[in-house]
Amino acid sequence: MSSEYYEYQLTIDKILDSGSRxxxxxxxxxxxxxxxxxxxxxDSVKRLMxxxxKLGVKKGDRVGVIDWDTDVYFHTYYAIPMLGSVLHTVNIRYPLELIVKTILHAExxxxxxxxxxxxxxxxxxxxMPVGMKVITYSDNKEKVKSPISSADFWxxxxxxxxxxxxxxLKENDMATIFYTSGTTGEPKGVWFSHRKIVLHTLSVSLVGARAPLNLTSNDVYLILVPMFHVHAWGYPYVxxxxxxxxxxxxKYDYGLILKLMDKEKVTYSAMVPTILYLILSHPDAPKYAHVFKRWKVTIGGSALPEGLAKKAKELGITVIAGYGLSETCPVLTTGYYNSLVEGLDEExxxxxxxxxxxxxPLVQIKIVDxxxxxEKERGKIGEIVVRAPWLTQEYYKDPEKTKSLWKGGWLHTGDLAYMDEYGYLHIVDREKDAIKSGGEFIPSLLLENAISLHPKVSQVAVVGIKDEKWGERPVAFIVPKEPINEEELRQFLLNLANEGKIQKWWIPDKFIFINSMPLTSTNKIDKKVLREMAQK
Incomplete structure (x- = not known):
């Protein structure tokens, strides 16, 4: 029997067509x-295609983008993969040497x-690669005069x-490639197919509609995740x-961002904790109390300090945390209410x-030794390993690191955590950041969270330094909100220890007060720099 069955392909154009229709x-x-x-x-995306x-871009060609979070970048999220070529979101916060290295590696x-x-x-x-063509643009649409320019974007x-x-165009074709932030050595290339991106988009869209965010098509998004970083967490597709x-x-200008939030009636954003801190501490922030009361925020990229979360809650902001990696497209978990949690008291x-x-939805997580x-029991600390239909299948052109990433058929995150009685993850440390003191681990994230509760602390980061007696001991870096001394902090932590909230031996040997935290290219606190500072 003949059949004209059509095998539907999960490709990015389906997202664009669904939205525009x-x-x-x-x-x-x-x-x-x-x-x-x-x-x-x-229509504009299809004209760009x-x-x-006509310029010569063919299926499989890599097209890099060097830009801020603009409408031009938004076009490329669709036009480049829909043409069958591969979008390379170049990390503009890398030094030039690394930018070139990733462009060459991605080809x-x-x-x-x-x-x-x-x-x-x-x-x-x-x-740069021989024969590479450079497409340039300016906001005012004037042509860029440069000997390297081959074409004008507009x-x-x-x-x-x-x-x-x-x-x-097939769903398993490569759609995007980018490079990890390089916090643990050289940046590594990760890539994603159309199918992976579409499935990730569906799941993130579905979970956003759950409490406490309760997002609908009437919400207004302003995402403060750089578009070079893990697809801006997928939100340009969502x-x-x-x-x-x-x-x-x-380009991020926090005064302008507050104005945009007000003017465009923004109701939802996603960002790393540092960005939320910079917005809430901006001199103009008090003028936007009415905006904060309608604002919902997802925090990812690094742990959400309890002190910052409570400050946001006081301002009327609905804030939840999420978790993922560059290797995971990125979203794996968010702080939505499952059926075990929705009946609990508000606190x-x-x-x-x-x-x-x-x-x-569709994510499987285990905590393993x-x-x-x-596999570890509930409440026991181990490494997070995951499976989901959108995880990168490899580090691009790096079979050895790929083998370690996918050991045993599960993607290894390198994050240490436990699963609580309600099925929620609690990360206690990165494996590389864990402080081993006297043969026992001091979870730096839990210690940072405790210090963040002090009302005079704006930001905190804890790192370990070598110690002859104990192997390693913690050092806390503090950005103060107002004058504070080491003894005051030490007594505060001692009180928490007496209440059973932390261990006494976790209390740092040294507190270092600084004006601002060093940041990675993705606005996370750069602990490599802090470790170097602590050793001086």
Whole structure:
């Protein structure tokens, strides 16, 4: 019997088409510079596909992007993978040497570069891939004058008619590649297929609708995760699928971000803890109390300190924590309410929602002994290992590290945690950050959380340094909110120890007061730098 059965492919164009069909008038806003409806954005993406194709971009070609969080970047999230080529989101906070190294390793054939980054690329022109074409652009649409410029981004859109996706595009084709933040050595390439991104988008969209976020298509997103970092946690795809208005901030300016939140009636954001701290401590923040009362926030990237979470709650902000890695696309867990938690009292629910969270749909998590791989009981600390349909299958061109990543058929995160009675993860440390003192581990994240509760502490980070007697001892770095001394902090922690909340021997031997924390390229606190400072 003959059949005309069509095997449906889970490709990124399906997300764009769904959003533009179901929510044609919903908006994408880039600062106060440009606005699109989902319908006009879809047309613009398909014109860009046409322009890139005429320029010579073919299936499988890597196209790097060097930009802030702009409408141009938003176009590339769709147009490049939909053409069958591969989007390389280049980390602009790397030093030039690492930027070039990742471009060479990814084998980029094209670069899309914002005008202010053109001088950077000109410096490295003689070591870039031979024959690479550079597409440049400026916000005001004036052509960029540079010997390295091969084409103008806006011209690629405006001088071409829209095209549709080729039938050759398959769900298992590579769609994106980027590089880890390099906090544990050289950056490693991770890549994701169309299918992985679509499934991740579906799951993140589904879990966002659960309490306490209760997100709907009437929410307004302003995501403060750099677009070069793990697909901005997938939200540029979630936005189109969920039908929400999406606000792009460009280069982060926290005064402007507060104005945008007010003007565009933003209700939801996602970010690392440092960004939330910078917003809440901004001099203009008190003027936006009415904005905070409607604001919902997901925190990921690093642990959410309890002190910061409580400050947000006092301002009326609904805040939850989430967890994931560059290798996991990234979302694995969020602090939504499962059926075991939804009936608890408000204080208990709050503590669960700011924990590392519960697995989102389709994610499997185990806590195992790092040395034997045996699964741990509830409440026991071990390494988090995961399975989900969107995890990277390898470190690009690095079979040895891939073998370690996927040992035993589970992706190894290197994070130490326990699972509580309600099924929520509680990360206690990175395996590499754990402080082993006298043969026992001091969980730096739990110690940081305790110190964050002091009302005079703005930010805290704990690292271990070598000690002749104990092997390692903790050192705490403090950004004070107001003047505070070491004895005051030591007594505060001693009181917590007497209450049974921490162990006395966890109390740091030394407290170092600094004006600001060193940050990684993804705005996480850079503990490598802190360890160097602590040794001096």
């Amino acid at each position: 179901s929510f044609p008038n919903r908006e994408i806003v880039y600062r106060d510079i440009r606005r699109y409806t989902f319908s006009s954005f879809s 046409s322009g890139l194709k 980029d054939k094209y670069l899309i570069v914002r005008d202010e980054f053109v001088p950077l690329i000109e410096k490295a022109a003689n070591i 011209e690629l859109i405006e001088s071409n008619e829209p095209i549709e996706v080729s039938e050759d 936005a189109l699928l969920s039908g929400v208005k999406y606000v792009l901030p460009g 208990k629910k709050f503590m669960e929602q700011i924990s590392t969270g519960a697995p989102i 790092p040395s034997t791989g045996e």
